[in-house]
Amino acid sequence: MTLTDDLRQLLEPASPGQSRAPQVMRPQPAAPRGWESGIRYEPGGTMVVTAPPAENPPTGEDDWRARVEEMGLTIPDGFRVRLVEAKHDPAAWHRDAQGEDAVTRAVWRCRYVIEPAAPVWMSSGDVDALVRDAMRRRRKPRPAVDTADRALVVVYADAQAGKVGRDGGTPELLGRVADRFDRLDDHIRDLKAVGRAPTAAYWADAGDCVEGFENTTQQAFTNDLTLTEMIRVHRRISFEGLDRLAGRFGRVVAATCGSNHGRVRRGKDAVGPPVDDWGIEVMSQIADAYALNQDAYGHVSFVMPERWRDTVSLDVAGHIIGLSHGHQFPRPDKAGDWWRGQTFGRQPVADASILITGHYHHFRAQQMGNGRLWIQAPTLDNGSDWYTVRSGEVSTAGLLVFSVGPDGWDDLRIL
Structure with a gap:
């Protein structure tokens, strides 16, 4: 047969047995954004199927399966079809034939998931077996004592030496701090007993070491120490606390930050840069004293804010810890906003994973x-009666401690 014969056969009318009525493709309604018919493949073999609009609502699992298979999909063995979303669209428009006007007709738009008939974890057995095997697993051996770098962080905050309140004055403050130092000794022994002994210690002074006289008028009538006596008491307390840590650890780091009660003031106005602070000055005095005895204190280092900043950050066992007094934000609930702002401003606490405030x-x-x-x-102070009168809240004194290791923080306690 020649090429001319082929063309002639194609042009000749078909016999009655071969004739078929022409098929007219009915235009589909325009789908809203996100409801276009199609399939999205997810990890693990799951498929999300958006079916074409239908006049009738979905009725059950057999109906769901039939509608998906009408799209030409084959449901694999061990998989099921699940309806995840059905939306009735009363104003969907259609053009039933080419050239005809569009009409509205209510339709249902449905989305299905083709997923394993049972969760993957159930392939290993039933729920009872799964629970039994998990509870009877062999425990991993506990790491040997002192094999990993671990640091003890001691937070000394708001002692406000010289302040008199419901819990007493200077004698009561000194007794309270001495008791907490004894509890600190016990805590260090407890950590060693359970195999989590620290290899280094960090003393974090969160500020307000002295009460001062310039913050409120009543301080001139309620304090039981002069300003120089307040500073002397704070210096000797800090020296004692650091001396205890220096005798137990091969590495000790002492840090402090600026605060509102510690700030040098003329009236209520701050004087000088942020580092013009009695807490920072006392830490500097102790650093000078320790430097004179390298044999006893050569392993103790000190961290203080830069001249125009009042916060610091420390690398503690591979984790960045920020230290700030907390007077920079107006109330506790604003701590997160302030911290985020410090990050944008590239301030010392920007990269901290832990932020300590007083x-x-x-x-x-x-x-x-x-x-x-x-x-x-x-706090460690003698009580804030003015706040209790105003709010009814009473703060409980304590010395905060926690540990930092390779896996983050743990062993947080209030002594």
């Missing part, structure tokens, strides 16, 4: 963002 005289720990922790330290 100032608000109560304990609080709150997770923030992705893996960050804010720790609000309790």
Whole structure:
């Protein structure tokens, strides 16, 4: 047969047995955004199927399966069809034939998931067997004592030496601090007994070491120490606390930050740069004294803010810890906003995964963002009666401690 014969056969009318009525493709209604018919493949073999619009609502699993298979999909063995979304669209428009006007006709738009009939974990057995095997698993051996770098963080906050309140004055403050130092000794022994002994210690002074005389008028009538006596008491307390840590650890780091009660003032106005602070000055005095005895204190180092800043950050066992007094934000609930702002401003605490603050005289720990922790330290002072009268809240005194290791923080306690 020649090419001319082929063309002639194609042009000749078909026999009655071969004739078929022409098929007219009915235009589909325009689908809203996100409801276009199609298939999206997900990890693990799951498929998300958006079916064409239908006049009748979905009725059951057999109906769901039929509608998906009408799209030409084959449901694999061990998989099921599940309806995840059904939407009734009363104003969907159609053009039934080419050239005809569009009309509205209510339709149902449905989305299905083709997924394994049973979760993957059930392939290993039933739920009872799964629970039994998990509970009877062999425990991993505990790491040997002192094989990993672990650091003890001691937060000394808001002692406000010289302040008199419901819990007494200077004698009561000194007795309270001495008792907490004894509890600190016990805590260090407890950590060693359970195999989590620290290899280094960090002393974090969160500020407000002295009460001062320029913050409120009543301080001139309620304090039981002069300003120089307040500073002397704070210096000797800090020296004692650091001396205890220096005798137990091969590495000790002491850090402090600026605060509102510690700030040098003329009236209520701050004098000089942010580092013009009695707490920072006392830490500098102790650093000078320790430098004179390298044999006893050569392993003790000191961290203080830069001249125009009042916060610091420390690398503690591979984790960045920020230290701030907390008076920079107006109330505790604003801590997160302030911390985020510090990050944008590239301030010392910007990269910290743990932020320590004082100032608000109560304990609080709150997770923030992705893996960050804010720790609000309790106070060591004699009580804030003015706040109790106004709010009814009473702060409980305590010395905050926690540990930092390769896996993050743990062993948080208030002594």
